[in-house]
Amino acid sequence: MFVTEGFHHVTVVSRDAGVTLHFYRDVLGLRLVKQTVNFDRPTTYHLYFGDRVGSPGSILTFFEWPDAAPGAYGLGGVHHIALSVPDEAAQLMWKRRLTDAGVPVSGPYNRGYFTSIYFRDPDGLVLEIATAGPGYATDEPADSLGQSVQQPPPAQLPGYRDESEIAALTHAEPVETVTPDMAITALHHVTGFTDDAAAAGEFYERTLGLKLIKRSVNQDDPTTPHLFWGSYDGQTVKSASSLTMFEWPERARRAQEGVGQTPTSPTAPRTRSSSPPGVSTCSRSGSACRRSETDPTSRASTSTLRTASSSRSPPTRPGSRSTRRSTRSGPSCGCRPGCPTSASPSRRA
Numbered sequence: 001m002f003v004t005e006g007f008h009h010v011t012v013v014s015r016d017a018g019v020t021l022h023f024y025r026d027v028l029g030l031r032l033v034k035q036t037v038n039f040d041r042p043t044t045y046h047l048y049f050g051d052r053v054g055s056p057g058s059i060l061t062f063f064e065w066p067d068a069a070p071g072a073y074g075l076g077g078v079h080h081i082a083l084s085v086p087d088e089a090a091q092l093m094w095k096r097r098l099t100d101a102g103v104p105v106s107g108p109y110n111r112g113y114f115t116s117i118y119f120r121d122p123d124g125l126v127l128e129i130a131t132a133g134p135g136y137a138t139d140e141p142a143d144s145l146g147q148s149v150q151q152p153p154p155a156q157l158p159g160y161r162d163e164s165e166i167a168a169l170t171h172a173e174p175v176e177t178v179t180p181d182m183a184i185t186a187l188h189h190v191t192g193f194t195d196d197a198a199a200a201g202e203f204y205e206r207t208l209g210l211k212l213i214k215r216s217v218n219q220d221d222p223t224t225p226h227l228f229w230g231s232y233d234g235q236t237v238k239s240a241s242s243l244t245m246f247e248w249p250e251r252a253r254r255a256q257e258g259v260g261q262t263p264t265s266p267t268a269p270r271t272r273s274s275s276p277p278g279v280s281t282c283s284r285s286g287s288a289c290r291r292s293e294t295d296p297t298s299r300a301s302t303s304t305l306r307t308a309s310s311s312r313s314p315p316t317r318p319g320s321r322s323t324r325r326s327t328r329s330g331p332s333c334g335c336r337p338g339c340p341t342s343a344s345p346s347r348r349a
């Protein structure tokens, strides 16, 4: 059977290539491995970021659609993209580096299979930095992943976590440069939404050869099923192969294409009438685009980070009026402003 090895890359829409370049290269330390144009719309930039050699599974790419409307996550779309680091020490260094750069960060949260911090890129895309381990075999045997529903331990759930203690955790010193021991190594997982997990599984398993490796719940909203697929040989799950889905009701909002979301078509839904400055100097037949004062690299030098609004989401699923009241000082469901998985299906587009 044909088996998909894992992610090659994920593409997202950005508003401003210069701002994107500054964030992913200068703050997150990824390498700009390709600066080109969208081959289906050569008047727009297409930037590729990845590890030192641009390895498959490490690549994030961006279409610059300056005039596109903001996107929104929902059914059929991506909720967040997780990037992999070796361990929790590296993760705390990222938390310190990002917060010092003015980027709000939540976590670290113990998810059982990995530990996670969350933040948003300048266009509002939810990003996660996750540790490589301990892996999916922490609550079921490595040779039978995904066979039964795994309920997270209460200590990992809203109302039981010490949110104040979690918020206070960070690296002790400023992190002014990205050192090799904290470098982002690959895409860890990508999480989206489905209103039919069975149909999604049928597609990912039969068509792409992925395997169901975990059946659990959204640990920030345990009423929401959370399913994981990956390239799994019965013993190990390949790096950069985990695709996860929150299952929302059919009536929940659908994703909207636009800035901060993955594109559903190769061309922008709304574009300005003229070519972006600088792009017109690109020659598909030439070896490279000539830089102008408006190319992403030069623009990045004057870019400032923009932090995205985190006011999108009420905490509970539609039809669920109950909230989980904390017995401690934490929020009702872990979905305080900035909580990345506060994505609620009750807020429809």
Ligand SMILES: [Fe+2]
Residues within 6 Å of the ligand: 080, 082, 116, 128, 189, 191
């Ligand atoms: Fe995640």
